Amino acid sequence: MGRDTTRPTLAVLVALIAAGAATAEAERPNIVFIMSDDHAYQAISAYDGSLNQTPNLDRLAAEGVRFDRCYVTDSICSPSRACILTGKYGHRNGVTNNYTKFDGGQVTFPKLLQRAGYQTAMIGKWHLGSDPTGFDHWDILPGQGKYYRPDFRTADGQRAVDGYVTDVTTDLAVRWLTEQRATDKPFLLMMHHKAPHRPWDPAPDKLAAYRGREFPQPATFDDDYQGRASAARLAEMRIEQMRPSPDLKIWDDDDRHRRWLYKHMSDAARAKWEQEIDPRWEQWAGGNDPRVGDPPLQKRRWMWELYLQDYLACVDSVDESVGRVLATLEEQGLADNTIVVYTSDQGFYLGEHGWFDKRLMYEQSLRTPLLIRWPAASSVEAGRVEKQIVSNVDFAATFLDVAGADVPDAVQGRSFLPMLSGQTPPDWREDLYYHYREGPERDHAVARHEGVTNGRLKLIHYYETSEWELFDLEADPHEVRSVYDTPAYAERQTRMHHRLGELRKELGVPDPTPNGPVALGQ
Structure with missing residues (x-):
């Protein structure tokens, strides 16, 4: 009897099954998780608009969901990052300050996504002391990283890369998306920026972006810290406590930080800095700007203006980075089925209460921006604003929910995925512990x-x-x-x-x- 050609051969069946599996893998959404460092929600025009314009971040809000009450569990860098990875508070994941090395042996959401069939990549600021685990590809800034000619480290070693750190981080992420990722798997890409972290060193083409700009002074800029606990009065993060160098780039030619920073720049970048930044010393030391003299409050406002000029210029580069990633996703045909998440590791003071930095549980420190876009999800109402309290402790559970993976019982956060469609999960929290x-x-x-x-x-x-x-x-x-x-x-x-x-x-x-x-x- 001849072979029945109406039935598929074993080889054909295997091929069909493999193709079906690949299709199923591809249909699961990709996740691009973009996080900056110390990016205040006040410095995103989708939230405010009085300080700057961030068109690419605003696009995420316009095409997705803006969360207005995303609170962190601890407003400081390393504990926040450990919380995000594990879905646990610091007393459970072991990182309660910036000086504790993260135990990479514990369960994290990237590891669980790997087990669920995702390819995972981590590019940019890590700031957890130990090497990343749970990633098929990682390329990180050691420690805090440098703004100019940054070092990047992989499992194979460390090298310096010419350029500005926000641009370099974006270049590496775009290269991974276009050249290095596996096309038959869904993926998680974590692109984490150094900017706009202290000392707020802008890119050469942004140095004059906010020069001469008049900023609205926060209502609490002249806070006297009365009627509260002693913590506000004793905190050493007042504008007048900033360092002239490197925080405000007020330096003479022999300044140590100036020499170190300029050494890492190209000739063209250094020429821009010498033109735009070096004159600050003459204003400071020579009294050529009336705000530098008496009374002290005028000098304090001048320092605040310099701070905002540099900080917001760094934010401009981050916003452009987001635009480049969005454009790459579109060029690669990935935009529709990729969830793009933008957040910061915590909030930041931009002169509120007369402060910079974070830590205290006041709103500007406690709240962090959160913007999420997912074009393929038809139930997501573009431009919606979510008022429910969510937290960075919820990110791990949410990412796992997106991938259809189980959330371990040890995770202390919960998935807020239904909120993208305007649905509040049953028994959702009404408050948050910090x-x-x-x-x-x-x-x-x-x-x-x-x-x-x-x-x-x-x-x-x-x-x-x-x-x-x-x-x-x-x-x-x-x-x-x-x-x-x-x-x-x-x-x-x-x-x-x-x-x-x-x-x-x-x-x-x-x-x-x-x-x-x-x-x-x-």
């Missing part, structure tokens, strides 16, 4: 504290000095008047105390003061 542990003996002398917020009320406990703050964000959106121990708030204060205790128990937070309160600095 804990800053690095302490006043480290950078900026910020007191350790924990707290809880529901978006309306915020209770903060500075447990080493036994001080409390309670803010009513509706009545006092600028957080300048604590109503703790105010009779009118007695019932609400009790409720917030109770909720803080519940969350500490629910999250398994160890008692931060087993031996009772101690003085600042001990």
